[in-house]
Amino acid sequence: MKEYISNNQAETEKIATELAKELKGGELLALSGNLGAGKTVFVKALGKALGVEENITSPTFVLMKVYNIEYERADKFVHVDCYRLSIQEDLFEIGLGDYLNYDNIIVAIEWADKIANLPDTAIKIHIELIKDDKRKITII
């Protein structure tokens, strides 16, 4: 388990970028934290570090967005947002089946606490608002 204190958006982005460097492909990142905690900020920086060229926008409305990436260990980055899901859902029923457990795909899920069958291997990232721009980020 790693714990970080981030004092601003730039520091959060740096933590995400460092994490991106450790990814080997095939990982599932599970993000949790309240509205405004900074989950999207984290995923945007992570995706950028993985080589997503387009600007990563919130996938809240369409549930997921798939990006092709130029990265030595993976060629797709999938950004999922379960915010609009109201009850606990199955990973496969939201249409993620095509993207899970492939070595060439990295998946990041926001509001992952709304997923009922999250695998134990998922990298869990919890972001907590402390005060104003200060955040506590826990990675398990």
Added chain:
Amino acid sequence: MRILAIESSCDETAIAILEGNGKSLKLKKNAIYSQIDIHKQYGGVVPEVAARKHVETVIPLIDSTLGKNKLKGVDYVAVTSGPGLVTSLILGMATAKTLTFANDLPLVAVNHMEGHVYSNWLSNKELVKDSQKYFPALILVVSGGHTELVLMPGHGQYQLLGQTLDDAVGEAYDKVAKLLGLGYPGGPIVSKLAEQGNKEAYDFPRPMMDKPNYDFSFSGLKTAVLYTLEKKKQVNKQDINDICASFQTAATEVLAKKTIKATQEYNVKSIMVAGGVSANKDLKQVLNKQAKKIDLPFFYPDLKYTGDNAAMIATAAYYNVINKKNNILKNKAIFDLEPRSNWQLSKN
């Protein structure tokens, strides 16, 4: 020309029949089965519940819309093929594919956001009569999933000038409603409460307003509301109204300022607003006022066409057909059509 359109991109199943003759459009049928009451119980969308409801409703809805004439007289079938929830899109698409293949009809694949753009044609006879007079048009596309400024030089032509870098404005409305504990869908509730609030009570940020581009950002505005709530700890009714009013004013101001700026750089002949947030009164009032100042016509869709509907999909399909766009499929090619959940308007 008679077009049957099917829309199922999110949580409404909708069918429409439209007739067009070059000079006027006639909406013959327009039926919507909304799942909003079902999803309200959950406080959000449940994809497999939405998909199941589409399965249950699409055929009865088509049957009751078409009546005993069935497909007689229909020249084209149009269907929304993106953007939207894949699990919802595929149901309308499977229905449209089967209908067209079995009846030897052409299928028009329509971009949902293009449908929203054409809700302006559906609502304004003036535009149908003489479209050319109003091109190039500047379209502010605002919804739960989109915030874009699009230049429209002619029918079916779209150039993206700028877009949100994070949350869509409709999403910001929904999330602010959630922070304030106001329920779902949040947009209409926030704008209603804003009418009783003081818009100067809180000085929320106007993200990116003075940046020399046409991009937007609404995530920070939502976070500013969160910080305000954290500091206050307790909020009464009036506080909530004031927060709604101040938030709405900030959002509208950024949207309007960038829109007006773009009209000058691109020398447009009209301004239009499209998408679910075009129902927002404040946005329409401010845009209308500012468009008048610079002497540009401002168009917006009738309230009944601001939400998801199939009439706008039929209208977009009509203009696709008469302008000979290449998204019209026939015979076996119909089955190659796939849902495009992130289909961008400028990549038609």
